[in-house]
Amino acid sequence: MLNKLSIIVPVYNEEKSVFDVLNSLSNLVFPDSVKVEIIVINDKSTDNSLAEVNRFFADNVKVNFKVISHLVNKGKGGAIHSGIAVATGDYIIIQDADLELNPKDIVKLIQPVIEGKADIIYGSRFVNSQTSFSSSKMANHFLTWLSNFIFGTKITDMETCYKVIPTNVFQSLILKEQRFGFEPEITAKLAKLKHLRWTELPIYYNPRSVLQGKKINWRDGVRAMYCVIKYGWFTSKKSSFKSSL
Secondary structure, three states, rough: OOOOOEEEEEEEOOOOHHHHHHHHOOOOOOOOOEEEEEEEEEEEOOOOHHHHHHHHHHHHHOOEEEEOOOOOOOHHHHHHHHHHOOOOOOEEEEEEOOOOOOOHHHHHHHHHHHHHOEEEEEEEEOOOOOOOOOHHHHHEEEEEEEEOOOOOOOOOOOOOOEEEEEEEHHHHHHOOOOOHHHHHHHHHHHOOOOOOEEEEEEOOOOOOOOOOOOOOOOOHHHHHHHHHHHHOOOOOOOOEEEEEE
């Protein structure tokens, strides 16, 4: 059942886009039965990101929101950990503070939950994708193939930001990864819960370059491969969760 959705927005030096992202989220039209909270985690930004966040919420007082500011930079995974801890919705989804993804897709992604057809929904950048192959896309395909092989999943985009996950499951995960290893870690651990029903839906994707602010690099790819193997083969279900599910 989905009565309330928690949208976690990790922010690190996204002053050019975070206001527009929050504005898009606040204007989403959900079914009347679904309430929304927006949880922003400022991960020790060194630009004007926090000022932009505060400017948005000062002008939108009716939006249900929380803002958390880290005293030290913890990485995307660390920021998401903080958001998960305070989430009060029935489900959680993560929204990056850049403009690579279209927040309008969130309404579509929660539909299988509302209809009772799935428990976990991944938004795939590669289903029905018309984008050309790049080194980043090929790396994503390899990591997804490897995770499917090790985890026993059947997905096309393991590294996607858009993952709709029950809050009680998310909060039961014992999470270790502070940076981009977070994505394979949660997928590996979720795959250990065999009763969960998974589905994927296509999402909009407008990739940006390093010059435009993209932060992931080849070292993160190596770490992701390590995490796929570590949390898939060498981490037990018992050590992946705080309690049995």
